[in-house]
Amino acid sequence: MSFREYLHEKAEESRHNESVAYLMFLAGVMFFVGGMLETISLAKGILLGDPEWFFFIPYYAQAHPGAILGLAMIISGLSLMVFGIASGISYSRDRSWYMQELRKANSIEEAMMQGKTVKNAVKKKKVKA
Numbered sequence: 001m002s003f004r005e006y007l008h009e010k011a012e013e014s015r016h017n018e019s020v021a022y023l024m025f026l027a028g029v030m031f032f033v034g035g036m037l038e039t040i041s042l043a044k045g046i047l048l049g050d051p052e053w054f055f056f057i058p059y060y061a062q063a064h065p066g067a068i069l070g071l072a073m074i075i076s077g078l079s080l081m082v083f084g085i086a087s088g089i090s091y092s093r094d095r096s097w098y099m100q101e102l103r104k105a106n107s108i109e110e111a112m113m114q115g116k117t118v119k120n121a122v123k124k125k126k127v128k129a
Helices: 001-047 065-128
Strands: 053-054 057-059
Touching: 001 065, 057 065
Parallel strands: none
Antiparallel strands: 053 057
């Protein structure tokens, strides 16, 4: 396996990992929205009162299974969103580095091929003369 092929494979792998990271972000958004809907519907239906909020994380004075589920979904959604974006950016930077190195390898290979064709042309001229 040549260095060019290796870089090409790593760029493809990084592209795949970047897609998976952004899908992880989307799953986090779904969990977050689901947790918010669970919390709001629970507050309106069962507890008959508005939840107390700490920024965007609800908390209650009494423990209720639905409240715990909503809180768990919100926290897991937030963590998936943060880690999804962070890993997506990391993989994107890796892929750009691989592509830059692949361009360098291609330009070096093209320069070497042009040098060989010039040497071959000079040899052909010497043979004819």
